[in-house]
Amino acid sequence: MFDNLQDRLGGILDKLRGRGALSEADVGEAMREVRRALLEADVALDVVRGFTDRVRERAVGAEVLKSVKPGQMVVKIVHDELVATLGSDAQSISLAAAAPVPILMVGLQGSGKTTTTAKIAKRMQDRDKRKVLMASLDTRRPAAMEQLAILGTQVGVATLPIVAGQSAVQIAQRAMQAGRLGGYDVVMLDTAGRTTVDEALMAEAAEVKRVANPHEILLVADALTGQDAVQTARAFDGALGVTGIVLTRVDGDGRGGAALSMRAVTGKPIKLIGVGEKMDALEEFDPSRIAGRILGMGDVVALVERAAEQMDAEKAAKTAERMRKGQFDLNDLRDQLMQMQRMGGMSGVMGLLPGMGKMKAQLENANLDDRVLKRQTAIIGSMTAAERRNPDLLKNSRKKRIAAGSGTKVEDINRLLKMHRQMADMMKLMGKGGRGGLASMAGK
Numbered sequence: 001m002f003d004n005l006q007d008r009l010g011g012i013l014d015k016l017r018g019r020g021a022l023s024e025a026d027v028g029e030a031m032r033e034v035r036r037a038l039l040e041a042d043v044a045l046d047v048v049r050g051f052t053d054r055v056r057e058r059a060v061g062a063e064v065l066k067s068v069k070p071g072q073m074v075v076k077i078v079h080d081e082l083v084a085t086l087g088s089d090a091q092s093i094s095l096a097a098a099a100p101v102p103i104l105m106v107g108l109q110g111s112g113k114t115t116t117t118a119k120i121a122k123r124m125q126d127r128d129k130r131k132v133l134m135a136s137l138d139t140r141r142p143a144a145m146e147q148l149a150i151l152g153t154q155v156g157v158a159t160l161p162i163v164a165g166q167s168a169v170q171i172a173q174r175a176m177q178a179g180r181l182g183g184y185d186v187v188m189l190d191t192a193g194r195t196t197v198d199e200a201l202m203a204e205a206a207e208v209k210r211v212a213n214p215h216e217i218l219l220v221a222d223a224l225t226g227q228d229a230v231q232t233a234r235a236f237d238g239a240l241g242v243t244g245i246v247l248t249r250v251d252g253d254g255r256g257g258a259a260l261s262m263r264a265v266t267g268k269p270i271k272l273i274g275v276g277e278k279m280d281a282l283e284e285f286d287p288s289r290i291a292g293r294i295l296g297m298g299d300v301v302a303l304v305e306r307a308a309e310q311m312d313a314e315k316a317a318k319t320a321e322r323m324r325k326g327q328f329d330l331n332d333l334r335d336q337l338m339q340m341q342r343m344g345g346m347s348g349v350m351g352l353l354p355g356m357g358k359m360k361a362q363l364e365n366a367n368l369d370d371r372v373l374k375r376q377t378a379i380i381g382s383m384t385a386a387e388r389r390n391p392d393l394l395k396n397s398r399k400k401r402i403a404a405g406s407g408t409k410v411e412d413i414n415r416l417l418k419m420h421r422q423m424a425d426m427m428k429l430m431g432k433g434g435r436g437g438l439a440s441m442a443g444k
């Protein structure tokens with residue numbers, strides 16, 4: 001899986017990983033090679049461009065951690081951007097709806113739709129202990145209906161009896177009714193495929209969607225078709241609104257272009273991947289695991305993560321110390337804001353803390369949602385070192401310059417300064433309590 005891409009990226013980053021010093025030119029050269037590698041892997045051009053731009057920006061501005069080489073830092077940045085491009089969080093099929101939960105399977109003929117329907121049904125039945133009914137709506141190809149029935153027998157999942165002469169909509173209605181009467185948890189509707197996207201195919205699927213009201217609409221796409229798979233997903237999403245994608249034949253996909261472009265181009269998550277012809281050859285699509293596979297440099301990534309945690313801990317201790325002394329300046333505030341962003345923004349921080357309710361209200365008052373965190377970090381980033389140490393320097397003309405530099409307004413800067421003052425005052429009041437951290441002080 002993704003062997004070619006792994007070879008290429010691995011080769012490029014291997015040249016960097018041991019390097020102790022990196023110039024902007026080194027990073028630029030590496031990114032040109034990464035760009036070439038991604039284009040060869042058939043990743044969509046826009047996605048490649050966005051990817052290399054973000055890596056370059058972060059790599060050049062990166063704060064290099066103690067005990068980590070700059071080259072290792074770049075490997076970690078590439079890894080993180082790969083994860084982000086692939087879609088960050090693993091998303092699975094949702095069954096959170098009234099039973100029987102209808103799932104509509106759509107896609108082109110030959111994409112692996114019928115096989116995938118049976119694989120998913122088997123998995124839900126064996127692993128999730130759901131009672132599943134499958135129905136083929138492919139009225140034009142009796143062989144397709146029989147294929148689903150055979151696979152059903154093979155994996156021990158019930159299929160709706162075939163009744164000749166019914167339309168796709170009638171079969172869908174019959175399947176839902178059988179699902180209700182038979183006490184099924186899930187009804188999987190395998191729609192007809194065509195060799196290309198056409199209006200009749202979409203109209204029929206839309207009609208089935210209307211009567212079955214599916215909780216998930218999964219598009220099955222063949223990874224080997226690269227950017228065509230992505231365009232197919234776009235077309236189906238435009239016509240039907242898909243909730244997720246299943247990428248098949250990933251086992252034979254050395255390039256990875258479809259997997260890497262899918263999320264960025266369609267905005268829809270890849271939920272599962274098919275990795276073989278066997279009925280159990282289905283895996284969750286886990287972006288960080290896939291990125292790890294593509295890079296094959298898990299050791300470096302883990303090393304940098306540990307170093308970053310270490311640095312956060314050291315910084316937090318330093319900040320706490322400064323707070324105790326009443327020296328909380330804008331540099332400290334920026335460290336705090338950045339740390340909060342790394343922890344997954346406000347929502348991430350809140351999830352980690354006890355007494356969340358009260359804190360949530362306070363932070364909402366302070367208007368600290370995730371966008372605000374980014375904006376505030378940018379404001380402080382546009383200040384000079386002297387201004388950060390001594391906010392009293394910030395008179396109107398300086399505020400205007402900072403607003404222009406950070407793409408904000410003077411009011412935003414005033415709001416930030418007010419928040420900083422309030423925090424600094426509060427810290428002085430708390431005196432030697434000092435557990436440190438914005439989170440703990442805003443909380444309890």
Ligand code: GDP
Nearest residue numbers: 109110111112113114115248249274275276277
């Ligand atoms: P449909 O026309 O979209 O319903 O496609 P089928 O389900 O009939 O699949 C077409 C062929 O692709 C079959 O031979 C499947 O065994 C094969 N296939 C499906 N998924 C995968 C996969 O993830 N990996 C591999 N290697 N083959 C697959």
